[in-house]
Amino acid sequence: MTNYKWLFFDIGSTLINEEKAYQDRIEQAIAETNITYDTFYQRMLVLFQEGLKGDLIALQEYSLERPKWKSELEILYPDAKIVLETLHNRYKIGVIANQLPNLEKRLENFGIRQWIDLIISSADCGFSKPSSKIFQLALQQASCSASSATMIGDRLDNDIAPAKALGMKTIWIKQGFSAYSPIQSPSEEPDFTVNSLSDLLKIL
Secondary structure, three states: OOOOOEEEEOOEOOOEEOHHHHHHHHHHHHOOOOOOHHHHHHHHHHHHHOOOOHHHHHHHHOOOOOOOOOHHHOEEOOOHHHHHHHHHOOOEEEEEEOOOOOHHHHHHHHOOHHHOOEEEEHHHHOOOOOOHHHHHHHHHHHOOOHHHEEEEEOOHHHHHHHHHHHOOEEEEEOOOHHHHOOOOOHHHOOOEEEOOOOOHHHHO
């Protein structure tokens, strides 16, 4: 893939493991109810397997409040640093993510900011995925054509389909709950599928 100049990464369940934050969201939501963790978790999983936003739909089904997301519970995937460092020697690295404010500071705290050349976050730019506008803004700021860029993310709906529609190459990373999502149309078919960040080094 030597023709590609820019790699754009999603954040949640791509570079950052959100497992503990999801667990906390469930525990907060079911507190003081008779719903067990396992009951909620299994229902959420089924919904993800149906291509839906499992946690949010399950909260609605059980008539539960949506608890505040605790980003402090997110942790870096163990292979993120070495993968970003290696790829930064070959490509420019960007981020296109739906994230809370202060993403740049959080990336500094995770120790990966030095390998990221451009950060486009929904909280800062006013657009959010899957809108094509956030991808177009990233390409514009990177001075990069869609055909010279690759999008790497865990969500078929938010990452793969909109990037593919613009003509970007796409890599689906099957981490987090979106790994259970079915590909529901040709528009969601990624160019490559990997199971971990380390697998990226085999194709990039």
